[in-house]
Amino acid sequence: MIDLRSDTVTTPDEEMREAAATAEVGDDVYGEDPTVTDLEAQAADRLGMEAALFVPTGTMGNQIAASVHTDPGQEVITDRESHVVKYELGGLATHSGLQVRMVDADPRGVPAPETVDGAYVEEGPHRPGTGLLCLENTHNARGGLAIEPEAIDAAAETAHERDVPVHVDGARLFNAAVALDVPVTEFTEPADSVMCCLSKGLGAPVGSILAGSEAFIERARRTRKLFGGGMRQVGVIAGPGLRALENVSDLATDHVTARVLAEGLDAIDGLSVTEPETNIVLADVSGTGLETGVVLERLRAHDVAATRFGETTLRFCTHRDVDREDVETAVDRVGSALG
Numbered sequence: 165m166i167d168l169r170s171d172t173v174t175t176p177d178e179e180m181r182e183a184a185a186t187a188e189v190g191d192d193v194y195g196e197d198p199t200v201t202d203l204e205a206q207a208a209d210r211l212g213m214e215a216a217l218f219v220p221t222g223t224m225g226n227q228i229a230a231s232v233h234t235d236p237g238q239e240v241i242t243d244r245e246s247h248v249v250k251y252e253l254g255g256l257a258t259h260s261g262l263q264v265r266m267v268d269a270d271p272r273g274v275p276a277p278e279t280v281d282g283a284y285v286e287e288g289p290h291r292p293g294t295g296l297l298c299l300e301n302t303h304n305a306r307g308g309l310a311i312e313p314e315a316i317d318a319a320a321e322t323a324h325e326r327d328v329p330v331h332v333d334g335a336r337l338f339n340a341a342v343a344l345d346v347p348v349t350e351f352t353e354p355a356d357s358v359m360c361c362l363s364k365g366l367g368a369p370v371g372s373i374l375a376g377s378e379a380f381i382e383r384a385r386r387t388r389k390l391f392g393g394g395m396r397q398v399g400v401i402a403g404p405g406l407r408a409l410e411n412v413s414d415l416a417t418d419h420v421t422a423r424v425l426a427e428g429l430d431a432i433d434g435l436s437v438t439e440p441e442t443n444i445v446l447a448d449v450s451g452t453g454l455e456t457g458v459v460l461e462r463l464r465a466h467d468v469a470a471t472r473f474g475e476t477t478l479r480f481c482t483h484r485d486v487d488r489e490d491v492e493t494a495v496d497r498v499g500s501a502l503g
Contacts, residue, residue, distance in 0.1 A: 165464075165467045165468070165469055166467060166468050166469070166486060166490050166491075166493060166494045166497070167469045167485070167486075168425075168468065168469060168470055168480040168481055168482065168486065168491075168494060169469045169470060169471045169479075169481065170364075170471065170479075170481045170483075171336075171364040171365045171418070171443060171481050171482070171483035171484075172363060172364055173483065173485065174363075174364075174365075174367045174483050174484050174485045175369070175485060176367065176368065176369045176404050177367065179407055180367065180368065180369070180403075180404035180407045180408070181404075183403035183404050183406065183407045184369075184400045184401065184403050184404050185400075186403070187199045187399035187400050187402065187403035188399060189397040189398070189399035189400060190397065190399070191396050191397065192218075192394075192395050192396060192397070192398045192399075193389070193394045193395070193396060197397065197398055197399045197402065198399070199398075199399030199402045199403050199406070200218050200398055200399055200402040202402075202406065203216075203218055203373075203402040203405050203406050203409075204216040204217060204218055204373070206406065206409060207360070207373040207375060207409065208375050210348065210409060211348060211349065211352050211358060211360065211373070211375045212348075212349035212352050212353060213352060213357075213358065213375035213376055213377070214376070214377045214378045214381075215375065215376065215377065215378045215380075215381035215382075216373050216374065216375040216376075216381065217373070217374045217375070217381050217384050217385055217388060218371060218372075218373060218395075218398065218402055218405065219359075219371070219372050219373070219374055219388060219393055220370065220371060220372070220393055220395070221363075221370075221371075221372055222333070222335045222359055222360075222361045222363075222372040223251075223252050223255065224372070224388070224391060224393050225359035225372045225373070225374040226247070226248055226252065226255075226298070226331070226333050226359055227252065227255045227256070227259050227260070227391065228374060228384050228387045228388055228391060228393075229331045229357045229359060229374060229376075229384070230248070230255075230256055230259075230260055230262060230296055230298070230331065231259060231260040231387050231391075232357075232380060232383045232384050232387055233295060233296045233329045233331060233356065233357070233380075234260060234262055234295030234296050235292070235295060236260060236261030236262070237261055237262070237263070237292035238262055238263070238292045238293055238294065238295030238296070239262070239263045239264070239265040239285055239292065239293070239294045239295060240256055240262050240263070240264050240265065240294075240295060240296045240297075240298055241265045241267060241275065241280060241283045241284070241294060241296070241297045241298070241323075241328075242264065242265075242266065242267070242297070242298040242299075242300075243266070243267060243268075243269035243273050243274070243275060243299075243300065243303075244266035244267065244268060244269075245269075245273060245303070245305040245306060246273070246298065246300045246303075246305070246333070247300055247304055247305070247333055247335065248264075248298055248300075248333060249264060249266060250305060251304075259391065262295065262296075263292075265283050265285070265294065267279050267280075267282075267283050271306070272303065272306065272309050272311060272315065273300060273303035273305075273306045273309060273311065274299060274303075274311055274315040274316065274319055275297075275299075275319055276318070276319070277318050277319060277321070277322040280297060280319050280322040280323055281322055281326075284323075284326050284328065294326065294328050295328070295329075296328065296329055296330075296331060297319065297320070297323040297328055297329070297330045297331070298330075298331050298332075298333060299311075299316060299319060299320070299330065299331070299332050299333070299355075300332070300333040300334075300335075301316065301332060301333075301334055301336075301337055301340045301351055302335075302336040302337070302339050302340045302343075302441070302442050302444070304335070304336070304444070305473075307438050307440065307441070307444050307445075307446045308336065308339065308422075308440060308441060308442040308443060308444025308481075309441050309442075310339065310340040310343040310344050310441045310442055311340060311351075312344065313344075313346060313350040313351055316332065316351055316354055316355070317354050320354035320355060321354065324354075329356040329357070330354065330355050330356050330357075331355065331356065331357045331358070331359070332351065332352065332355045332357070332358040332359070333359055334351065334352075334358050334359055334360045335359065335360065335361040335364060335372070336361065336364055336365060336442065336443075337351055337352075337358065337360050338360065338365070338366065338412045338415060339365055339415050339418075339419070339442040339443060340442065341412075342412065342413070342415045342416050342419065342442075343419055343441055343442050352375070356376060356377070356380065357374065357375065357376035357380055357384075358374075358375050358376070359372055359373065359374050359375075360372060360373045360375075361373075362404075362405045362408040362409070363408075364483075365411075365414075365415050365418055365443060365483055365484065366408035366409070366411045366412065366415075367408055367411055367483075367484050368401070368404045368405045368407070368408035369401065369404055370401050370404075371401055371402065371404075371405045373405075411484070414484060415442075415443070417484075417487075418442075418443040418482045418483055418484065419440070419441075419442055419443055419482075420488070421443075421482040421486065421487065421488050421490075421491045422440040422442065422443045422444065422445050422480075422481075422482040422491075423439070423440060424488055424491050424492065425440075425445050425480060425482060425491040425494065425495065426438070426439055426440050426445045428491070428492065428494075428495030429445065429447050429480070429495060429498060430447075432495070432498060432499050432502060433451070433452075433502070434449065434451035434452030434453070434454075434502060435447050435448070435449060435451065435452070435498075435502070436448040436450075436451060443481055443482045443483065444479060444480075444481050445479070445480040445481070445482070446473060446477055446478070446479055446480075447470075447477065447478045447479075447480065448476050448477055449476055449477070449478055450476040452502055454502075456472055456474075456475065456476055456477070456478065457472065459478065459501075459502070460472060460478065462501040462502065463497070463498060463501050465501065466497040466498070466500055466501040467497060468494050468497045468498055468501070480494075
């Protein structure tokens, strides 16, 4: 099976397994796990932030950030196609009592300054006000778009003019940095907090990083405990996380294989494929005349796994466990499945 459902399906390599086996550990709730401490310090430095917090998942990182930045009842401005809206089970409302002010961002998923300004709600006797602007990079639902730093800057500047903090859901932020060939700090500098996953293209088996100011992370650490994320001898997964930070440059290979995959799929009758910017390939299958679920079943019968990503859209995601030969084979199999 060539598994192209997500870059979350990567398995830890031997170096990561060795890092897990040999990691020095302690009780992290007591602040005594040296491997976690090292990971947090290195991640904060890499992201250009004062401090960082190791969390089990990216979703938890986003939810902690929203809770720390806001008061219950406040509104969060975000693109209606964003991950925090579509894929986090209404956590903003459930965990933090927040309302979502969904906006129609431009096709690249970042609300323009005038959109942010128009969505802003001032606190008053009858309205709780806007508490947070949440941006996403790369933008998952829009095809792994690598959002330019200038777009992040413009949206964040408008929010800050209104004293609204900015959180960046950067689950695949390093993909954006590699794709645009700019330092990752150019994306994080205008943000008050940022979340990055270690368990996607970077290949760690589990874990994400939430970063921000020292005061923010101090509060975030308490909120992590509240959300059930206080972990004990967690160096056994922080060790592979440290190793994952060394894999950033390898993401360029995933982007190349994604382009090879997209070109091959687009040549198949009935498929219309958007040229990828990073490691996510979206294919419209409406031209096949088949229901999307049927297409998925046919692909799986030919040992290719993809993800349903809309009424007529499939998502294919390249990662470090598939190489160019694998994606070329996958294209051949998809052609046969739809033959």
